Amino acid sequence: MADPARRPLSELREGETVQATITGHQPWGLTAELNEYEAVGASLDIMRRGSEPGVQRFVQELPPVGGIVDLVVGEVRTWHREPGIWVDLTAPGHGRA
Template sequence: MTRFETESLALMPGQRVQARVRSHHPWGVIVEIAGAEHAGLSASIDMIQQFSGPTSSYEEVLALFPPVGSQVDAVIEHINRWHPPVSVRLSIRPADLESMQRSCDFCGELATLSPGGDALVLDSRSNDGPGSHTVITHRQCLAERIRPENSGERARALKIGKVF
């Protein structure tokens, strides 16, 4: 079995990256993530979704498009690894760059994915074939769902990634 998504597993929602703008489209831009040029993935920034509001005109949003060839700071918003190619959606919203938050897939409340936040990113995979699914969860929500008698795993869920 060949897994198409293996190289992309180093990328996860909430991770800051550098991206080079490759082309403009009516909805946003296609980018290449620095360090992931050969990971077999497509990456984009949906500028309309991120910056069009009730008061913004399309021309104002177009003015926000980074120039082709420019490099931008971005944060990974979503990764789709269901089928090739892996698709990565980035955000360049100032609020997301400061602190990326998304709904916990267990409780529905906002979880902070940025460093120092209260979220974990879980990638679920199967031995039966390629493809994976990402689950966002609060540390506490995951720990509460681990059997109480498995105290070691509960403790690890609360500590993973934290610097002590």
């Protein structure tokens, strides 16, 4: 059952800034939980998005696991596990993430 305090995944939009908690560091980037939305898989693939200016700055001050940061929804993709989508994140293009 969906948490009524969280927004439904149908409201996620590419380009939207979201508040996320870092849940893990991976060799390719990091995983995160979107704080305001229903549970969904989310990650920032630094290997793939590393040339983006915001990501370059973000990596220089990589937040610790448990850190809360503002990230941007880069793409909402279908995925093979429930709830059936994965959120590909990127860093804001200017300012601090």
